[in-house]
Amino acid sequence: MIGVTGATGFIGSHLMNAxxxxxxQIDLRNSTNEEVRNLINRNNCHTIVHLANPTPSNFDENSGEMREKARNLANRLIEIIEPMQNIHILALSSIRVYPNGLPFFTSNSPLNPIDxxxxxxxxxxxxxxxxKHTVTALRCSSVQGVGQDGLPRGIVGIFAKQLHENGKLSIMGDGLATKDLIHVQNLVSLLVKLASMGAPDTDVFLPVGGESPLTVTELAKLFTTGTDCKTETIGPANFELSGHVDNSEITSHADWTPTWSVENMIEESLKATRGAMQ
Structure with missing residues (x-):
């Protein structure tokens, strides 16, 4: 059995369905350590997928609250499972651990977060x-897709909503930042596969992307081609990471490749937005 923290979130709910x-579900907020240990033992759990994470929009960008919350959630899980044996921690990290200015991200890229x-x-x-437990951490790029509530997520979802409501797309900054977009279903399929593979011999920290990098301006053009929709640039893009993932390491490790194209993501988000706005 596989335990999941953050099971009710955007990615977690898709993972639970899969x-x-x-x-x-492992509830780190409303359960005691003993309750969680009993739950893990009762389900004969061998892998815990750690998705519980503070939502950036709920915190001041550089107040330190997000950092503290993320660290505390990880330490809480460690405290719970430290007396136990043979738990594989499969943690969702982010390419935001890397700095700007790199041609692409690999496991050997320096860690220097921008926020x-x-x-x-x-x-x-x-x-x-x-x-003491083995960890596989996926440094994931920007996750797109439609949530269980029917609303599209990520920059693709934002553009779909803007197009439907305003007929105009607003681009933060100069639009030249490169975005690496991965669909939630592709990410979930990877998480399920890694969980089924069991713990690796050593800790693994790998970047994961969608293999379709493009600039924000190029993404906007995919939305506006063949329409009368306009684009505008607004304000500076503070804390915007630019770059894309070299997927060769995760492909070799898990024999996995993403299947969703950016065009498919746009089509899905536009359809979901029309349905939500009716």
């Missing part, structure tokens, strides 16, 4: 690495 009877969210992911990784 796992079916092979997954169960508090990325620093929180670094501290989460460090906490898990210091435990």
């Amino acid at each position: 796992l079916g009877n092979n997954g169960f 508090d969210y990325g620093q929180g992911k670094v501290e989460m990784e460090e906490a898990f690495k210091s435990s």
